[in-house]
Amino acid sequence: MLNNRLRREELKxxxxxxxxxxMLIKDxxxxxxxxxxxSGYPKAxxxxxxxxxxxxxxxxxTIITGASVGDELDGALSRTGIMVRRYPYQTNxxxxxxxxxxxxxxxxxxxxHVPQFIDYGFFGKIDIALVEALAxxxxxxxIPTTSVGVMPQAINNADKVIVEINTSQPMELEGVHxxxxxxxxxxxxxxPITHPGDRIGTxxxxxxxxxxxxxxxxxxxxxxxxxxxxxxxxRKISGYIIDFLxxxxxxxxxxxxxxxxxxxxxxxxxxxxxxxxxxKFENMTCYTEVIQxxxxxxxxxxxxxxxxxxSFTPSxxxxxxxxxxxxxxxxxCILRPMExxxxxxxxxxxxxxxxxxxxxxxxxGHVNSTNIxxxxxxxxxxxxxxxxxxxxxxxxxxxxxxxxxxxSSIVPMVSHVDHTEHDIEVIVTEQGIADLRGTSPxxxxxxxxxxxxxxxYKDMLMDYLxxxxxxxxxxxxxxxxxxxSWHVRFLETGTMKIK
Amino acid sequence: MLNNRLRREELKxxxxxxxxxxMLIKDxxxxxxxxxxxSGYPKAxxxxxxxxxxxxxxxxxTIITGASVGDELDGALSRTGIMVRRYPYQTNxxxxxxxxxxxxxxxxxxxxHVPQFIDYGFFGKIDIALVEALAxxxxxxxIPTTSVGVMPQAINNADKVIVEINTSQPMELEGVHxxxxxxxxxxxxxxPITHPGDRIGTxxxxxxxxxxxxxxxxxxxxxxxxxxxxxxxxRKISGYIIDFLxxxxxxxxxxxxxxxxxxxxxxxxxxxxxxxxxxKFENMTCYTEVIQxxxxxxxxxxxxxxxxxxSFTPSxxxxxxxxxxxxxxxxxCILRPMExxxxxxxxxxxxxxxxxxxxxxxxxGHVNSTNIxxxxxxxxxxxxxxxxxxxxxxxxxxxxxxxxxxxSSIVPMVSHVDHTEHDIEVIVTEQGIADLRGTSPxxxxxxxxxxxxxxxYKDMLMDYLxxxxxxxxxxxxxxxxxxxSWHVRFLETGTMKIK
Ligand SMILES: CC(C)(COP(=O)(O)OP(=O)(O)OC[C@H]1O[C@@H](n2cnc3c(N)ncnc32)[C@H](O)[C@@H]1OP(=O)(O)O)[C@@H](O)C(=O)NCCC(=O)NCCS
Ligand SMILES: CC(C)(COP(=O)(O)OP(=O)(O)OC[C@H]1O[C@@H](n2cnc3c(N)ncnc32)[C@H](O)[C@@H]1OP(=O)(O)O)[C@@H](O)C(=O)NCCC(=O)NCCS
Numbered sequence: 001m002l003n004n005r006l007r008r009e010e011l012k013x014x015x016x017x018x019x020x021x022x023m024l025i026k027d028x029x030x031x032x033x034x035x036x037x038x039s040g041y042p043k044a045x046x047x048x049x050x051x052x053x054x055x056x057x058x059x060x061x062t063i064i065t066g067a068s069v070g071d072e073l074d075g076a077l078s079r080t081g082i083m084v085r086r087y088p089y090q091t092n093x094x095x096x097x098x099x100x101x102x103x104x105x106x107x108x109x110x111x112x113h114v115p116q117f118i119d120y121g122f123f124g125k126i127d128i129a130l131v132e133a134l135a136x137x138x139x140x141x142x143i144p145t146t147s148v149g150v151m152p153q154a155i156n157n158a159d160k161v162i163v164e165i166n167t168s169q170p171m172e173l174e175g176v177h178x179x180x181x182x183x184x185x186x187x188x189x190x191x192p193i194t195h196p197g198d199r200i201g202t203x204x205x206x207x208x209x210x211x212x213x214x215x216x217x218x219x220x221x222x223x224x225x226x227x228x229x230x231x232x233x234x235r236k237i238s239g240y241i242i243d244f245l246x247x248x249x250x251x252x253x254x255x256x257x258x259x260x261x262x263x264x265x266x267x268x269x270x271x272x273x274x275x276x277x278x279x280k281f282e283n284m285t286c287y288t289e290v291i292q293x294x295x296x297x298x299x300x301x302x303x304x305x306x307x308x309x310x311s312f313t314p315s316x317x318x319x320x321x322x323x324x325x326x327x328x329x330x331x332x333c334i335l336r337p338m339e340x341x342x343x344x345x346x347x348x349x350x351x352x353x354x355x356x357x358x359x360x361x362x363x364x365g366h367v368n369s370t371n372i373x374x375x376x377x378x379x380x381x382x383x384x385x386x387x388x389x390x391x392x393x394x395x396x397x398x399x400x401x402x403x404x405x406x407x408s409s410i411v412p413m414v415s416h417v418d419h420t421e422h423d424i425e426v427i428v429t430e431q432g433i434a435d436l437r438g439t440s441p442x443x444x445x446x447x448x449x450x451x452x453x454x455x456x457y458k459d460m461l462m463d464y465l466x467x468x469x470x471x472x473x474x475x476x477x478x479x480x481x482x483x484x485s486w487h488v489r490f491l492e493t494g495t496m497k498i499k
Numbered sequence: 500m501l502n503n504r505l506r507r508e509e510l511k512x513x514x515x516x517x518x519x520x521x522m523l524i525k526d527x528x529x530x531x532x533x534x535x536x537x538s539g540y541p542k543a544x545x546x547x548x549x550x551x552x553x554x555x556x557x558x559x560x561t562i563i564t565g566a567s568v569g570d571e572l573d574g575a576l577s578r579t580g581i582m583v584r585r586y587p588y589q590t591n592x593x594x595x596x597x598x599x600x601x602x603x604x605x606x607x608x609x610x611x612h613v614p615q616f617i618d619y620g621f622f623g624k625i626d627i628a629l630v631e632a633l634a635x636x637x638x639x640x641x642i643p644t645t646s647v648g649v650m651p652q653a654i655n656n657a658d659k660v661i662v663e664i665n666t667s668q669p670m671e672l673e674g675v676h677x678x679x680x681x682x683x684x685x686x687x688x689x690x691p692i693t694h695p696g697d698r699i700g701t702x703x704x705x706x707x708x709x710x711x712x713x714x715x716x717x718x719x720x721x722x723x724x725x726x727x728x729x730x731x732x733x734r735k736i737s738g739y740i741i742d743f744l745x746x747x748x749x750x751x752x753x754x755x756x757x758x759x760x761x762x763x764x765x766x767x768x769x770x771x772x773x774x775x776x777x778x779k780f781e782n783m784t785c786y787t788e789v790i791q792x793x794x795x796x797x798x799x800x801x802x803x804x805x806x807x808x809x810s811f812t813p814s815x816x817x818x819x820x821x822x823x824x825x826x827x828x829x830x831x832c833i834l835r836p837m838e839x840x841x842x843x844x845x846x847x848x849x850x851x852x853x854x855x856x857x858x859x860x861x862x863x864g865h866v867n868s869t870n871i872x873x874x875x876x877x878x879x880x881x882x883x884x885x886x887x888x889x890x891x892x893x894x895x896x897x898x899x900x901x902x903x904x905x906x907s908s909i910v911p912m913v914s915h916v917d918h919t920e921h922d923i924e925v926i927v928t929e930q931g932i933a934d935l936r937g938t939s940p941x942x943x944x945x946x947x948x949x950x951x952x953x954x955x956y957k958d959m960l961m962d963y964l965x966x967x968x969x970x971x972x973x974x975x976x977x978x979x980x981x982x983x984s985w986h987v988r989f990l991e992t993g994t995m996k997i998k
Contacts, residue, residue, distance in 0.1 A: 085939075087937075099974050100971075100972045100973060100974050101973060102941070102968070102973035102974075105938075105939035105941075105942060106939055106974065107937060107938060107939055107940075108920075108921065109921055110888075110921050110922075113921075116891075117936070117937075120752055120891070121750070121751070121752050122752070122924075122936045122937060123936075123937055124937075184850070185758050185848070185849055185850025185891055186694070186754065186758060186759075186849065186850065188693070188848045188849070188850065189693060189848075190689030190690070190691065190693070190844075190848065191689070192689065194687070194688060194689070195685070251620070252620070253619055253620050253621070255685065259684050259685060260685075343847070344843040344844065344847050344888070344889055345689075345843065345844040345847055345848065348842070348843050348844055349684070349687045349688075349689065349844065350684055350685065350687070351683070351684025351685065351687065366916065371974065371975055372972075373972070373979070374975065374977045374979055374982070375967075375970065375972040375973070375974060375975050375976050375977050376971075376972035376974065377972075377974035377975070381919075381921055385888075385919075385921060389609075389843070389884075389888060390843055392615075392619070392684055415977075415979065416975070417865065417916035417919055418919055418921070419919075420880075420884075420916055420917055420918075420919070421607075422607065422608055422609050422612075422880055422884060422917070423609075425621075437616070437621045437622075438586075438606060438616075438621060438622055438623075439604075439606060440584075440604035440605055440606055441606075442601070442604075443604060468874075469601070471874065472599075472875075473599045473871075473872070473874040473875035473876075474599060474600060474601035474874070475598050475599050475601075475605065475870065475874060475875065475876035476870055476873065476874050476876070476915070477874050478873045478874050478914075480872070480873055480914065480983045480986050480987050480990070481983075481987050483873070483983060484979045484980075484982060484983065487979050488979050488980050491979070
C-alpha cells in the first residue's frame with residue numbers, strides 16, 4: 001500500500017516519526033502549512049510539536065495556513081503557546097481566545113493576498129512547508145488531500161518540506177486537483193480560465209525531492225466542523241435570494257442557468273445554497289472557495305454540473321458521504337490553489353454571484369464580518385472580500401438579530417468595516433431583501449431599515465436616520481456622538497434595546 | 500477642416516446647434532457622458548440644457564460620467580437643479596454642495612464597477628450618450644479627446660448618441676487611444692495586456708451611425724483644475740516613498756525599474772510622482788487612471804517609457820504643455836477605457852505599485868478617502884479601491900494634520916471607511932513611513948502612531964491605544980465611547996486638541 005502512496009523509492013529513507021520530524025521545527029521559524037477550512041491540514045507533526053513544548057522545550061513560531069485548520073494544529077499550538085503569530089484566517093476556539101487575549105499576533109488578510117505575499121517575500125523567508133499529502137509521485141510531485149490552499153506557494157518558497165502522508169484520505173482524491181501557479185510580476189500571464197470547469201494545471205504540486213526533509217505516515221482524520229441544521233431563518237433568506245435571482249433572469253440581467261455561484265462559509269451560507277436544490281435553476285456552476293454539504297445535494301440533484309473550490313468543507317456527515325462517494329463527486333469537483341480559486345481576475349471574468357455572511361450591517365451598507373463589538377475577532381475576512389469586490393452581484397446575508405434579540409444586526413454604524421458601501425449590491429435577512437444598486441446612502445438606509453431590520457429595531461433606526469438628516473451634511477448623515485451607542489449600550493446593559 | 504473632423508459625409512445632416520441638441524434630453528432621462536477628471540467631457544450641450552432650465556423648462560435627469568467633469572457639466576447642471584442623480588465621482592464645488600445639502604442623490608462607486616453596471620443594465624436603460632469627440636471616422640467610429648472614461652459603454656448601451664466635436668482639441672490626439680471592451684459574463688475572455696504599453700484595440704469607438712442623433716461643433720476648452728505647488732510636506736512624503744522603494748529593490752522584492760506605478764489624483768499624488776524625476780530609477784512604466792503634470796516631467800526626463808491611463812489630467816499650464824507637444828507625449832501615452840485602465844485583472848497581473856491619498860487614516864490602518872467627519876462628501880472613492888486592492892504594494896499618503904493643525908489625519912477610528920486594514924501595506928505622512936506588512940492590529944497602531952502621527956497628537960493616540968488595550972478583547976482594541984470623540988470634539992470646539 002505504501003508504494004502507492006510513496007512512489008519515489010529513494011524518498012522512503014526520509015520516513016520518520018512525527019516526533020523526529022517535529023524536531024526540524026525550531027524556535028523563531030516561519031512555517032507555512034496546507035489546510036483550508038478544517039480540511040487537508042497537517043496533524044501528526046503539530047501534535048508532536050505541542051508535546052515537545054509541553055515537555056519544556058521553548059518553541060515559538062509563526063504559522064501561515066490557507067485558511068482555518070483543525071484543533072491538531074490551531075488548537076494544540078495555541079494551548080501550548082507555540083504559535084505566537086498567525087496568518088490569515090482561523091476558526092478554532094483556542095486560537096481565537098489567544099488572539100483576543102493578546103497572546104497571538106494575528107493578521108486577518110484577504111485570502112487572495114496570502115499566496116502573493118509568500119511569493120513576494122513579504123512575510124520573510126519561509127523556513128518550513130508542513131503539508132498533508134495523499135501521495136508523492138515518482139517525480140516527487142506532492143498530491144494534496146481535501147484542500148489545496150497555499151500548499152504550492154509554501155512548497156515553492158520553503159527551505160525544507162515536511163510531508164504528512166495521510167492514509168485516511170481516499171486515493172479516489174487523486175485527479176481532483178488542478179495545480180497552476182502564476183509568475184511574479186512583471187512576468188505574469190493571463191490565467192486561462194473562462195469556465196469554472198476549465199482544468200489548466202497538473203494533478204500534483206511539483207517539488208524538488210531534495211527539499212523533502214521528512215515524511216511522516218499518519219491516519220488522523222480531518223476534524224471538520226458541525227453545520228447547524230437548516231432553520232426557518234435560513235430558509236427564508238434562501239427564499240428571498242432565489243426570488244431575486246429569478247427576477248434578474250426575467251429582466252434579462254442574468255442567464256437562465258445564472259452565473260457561477262460563490263458561497264461563503266458557515267451554516268447560513270450552506271442553507272442558502274441548499275435552497276437552490278428546490279429552485280428551478282438548472283446546469284448551475286460554482287466558482288467558490290469551500291465546497292460544503294449542500295453542494296453535494298446540488299450535484300446529486302443534477303442541478304450543479306461543476307463546482308470549483310480550494311477545499312472540501314463538509315460536516316462530519318458530509319465528510320462520510322464525500323469519502324464514500326469520492327469517485328462520483330470527483331467528476332464534478334475541482335480543487336485549485338487558493339491563489340486561483342480566489343483570484344480577482346477569474347472572479348471578475350466569470351462574473352460570480354457572491355453570497356457571504358455578515359456579522360452586522362449598517363444602514364448605509366457597510367459590513368462587519370470579523371470583529372464583534374469592534375474588537376473581538378471571530379474568524380477573519382477570509383475570501384469574502386476577494387469575491388465580493390469582483391462579483392457580478394455581491395449579496396450579504398445575516399439574521400436580523402443575534403443573542404436572542406438583544407443585538408440588532410442592522411445598526412447605525414458598524415463597529416468594524418470589512419466590506420464598504422462601494423462593494424455590496426444586495427443585503428438579505430430573514431425579514432426581507434434590499435437591492436442597493438444605484439442608490440444614494442439615504443435611499444439605501446431606508447431600504448435596509450424597511451426591508452431587512454427586525455421590527456423591534458425599525459423605529460429606533462428610522463429615528464436615528466431622521467435625526468441625522470437634520471444635520472448640515474446630508475450625503476451620509478451620521479450623529480457621531482450616537483453612531484456607536486448601540487454597541488456601547490449592549491456592552492453596558494446586555495441589550496441594544498432601550499429599557 | 501470640418502471634413503477632417505467629420506469624415507462620414509451623410510452625418511453632416513446631423514449637425515445642429517447645442518440648443519437643438521439639448522432638446523433631445525427630456526425630463527427623467529438617464530444620460531451617460533464622456534469625461535474623466537475635468538478632461539474630455541461634453542460642454543456645449545450641458546450649457547444649453549442649463550439655459551433651457553433657466554428659461555423655465557422642467558428637466559430633471561441622471562448623469563453618469565467616467566469620473567469628475569468640468570463646471571460646464573457638473574456645475575451648470577447642479578446650479579440649475581437639472582442633475583438630480585449622479586454617478587460615480589465628482590469634484591465640482593456646486594455638485595459637491597448639492598450632494599451635501601441633500602438635493603443630489605449621489606452614489607460614490609468604484610470606477611471599475613461603472614462600465615459593467617452600465618453593460619449589465621443595473622442603472623436601467625441609458626437614454627442618451629453625450630460625448631465629446633475629436634472626430635468621427637468614415638465608419639462612424641468616434642474618436643475621444645483627452646479622456647476615454649465610460650464612453651464605449653455609454654455609446655454601446657444608449658438609445659441615442661449626441662456628439663460634441665470639439666475643435667479646441669488637437670488632431671494630434673488621434674492614435675493615442677486604445678479602445679477595447681469586454682463581453683458580458685459568461686462570455687468574457689482574458690484581457691490580453693501583459694505590459695502597460697500593450698495596445699489591444701482600435702483608435703476609435705465603433706458606433707452605429709444611425710444611433711447618432713445630433714452632432715454639435717464646439718471649441719470650449721477643458722476646464723482643468725489647478726495643482727497646488729509642490730510644498731515641503733509633499734517633498735518629504737515623496738522622499739520617504741522613494742527610500743522605501745529603493746530598499747525594496749535592494750531586498751530583491753522589486754525589480755530595478757520597479758513595477759508599473761499608479762498614482763492618485765490631487766496635489767500630493769502629483770508631487771509624489773514628481774519626486775521620481777530626481778530618483779535613480781530608470782525605464783519606469785505607469786498603469787494608472789490619470790496622467791498628471793509630473794508624468795510629463797518623467798517622460799521628458801526619459802524616466803518613464805510608457806504611461807497608460809484613461810485621461811490626461813493636467814493643470815492649466817500642464818494642458819498648454821500637453822497640447823503644444825501632443826505628438827511627443829502621444830508616443831509615450833495610451834488612453835484606455837476606464838474598464839481597462841482600472842480593471843482588477845490587469846492591475847493584479849501587472850503588479851502595480853498603487854499610491855493614493857487619504858483624508859484620514861486610523862491607528863489600525865483603515866482609510867477614509869471620501870466623507871469628511873463621516874458625512875460630508877468630498878469627491879468620492881474614484882479608482883483608488885480598484886488599484887489598492889489589487890496592487891503589488893498599496894501605499895496611502897496624507898499630511899499628518901489638516902486645518903492648521905486642528906485636525907489630526909491619524910485618528911483612533913476613521914469616521915468613514917473606504918479602504919480597510921486588509922487592503923493597505925504602507926502609510927506615509929510628512930512625519931515618516933509605516934510598513935504594515937505582516938503586522939497585527941496592535942503592532943500596526945504603534946508603527947502608525949510612532950512614524951506617521953504629528954507630534955502634537957502622538958501622546959493622545961498612544962494614550963487611547965493603551966487604555967483600549969486594557970479592555971477584555973485585545974485583537975483590535977477600541978473604546979467605543981471614545982473612538983469617534985476626536986471628530987466630535989472638532990465639530991464642537993473647532994479643534995481635535997484638548998484645550
Ligand atoms: C460572519 C460569520 C462569522 C458568520 O458565521 P455563521 O456560522 O453563519 O454565524 P453564527 O450565526 O454562528 O454567528 C457566529 C457568532 O457571531 C455572533 N453574532 C452574530 N451576529 C452578531 C452581531 N450582530 N453582533 C454580535 N455578535 C454576533 C453569534 O452570536 C455567534 O456567536 P457565538 O459563537 O458566541 O454564539 C462567518 O460567515 C465568517 O467568518 N465570515 C467571514 C469569512 C467569510 O465570509 N468567508 C467567506 C468566503 S468563503
Ligand atoms: C483624498 C483627496 C480628497 C485628497 O485630495 P488633495 O487634493 O490631495 O487634498 P487636500 O489636502 O487639498 O484636501 C482636500 C480637502 O480635505 C480636507 N482634509 C484633508 N484632510 C482632512 C482631515 N483629516 N479631516 C478633515 N478634512 C480634511 C482639506 O482641508 C481640504 O478641504 P478644503 O477643500 O475645505 O480646504 C483626493 O485624493 C481624493 O478625492 N481621493 C479619492 C479618490 C482617489 O483616490 N482617486 C485616486 C484614483 S486615481
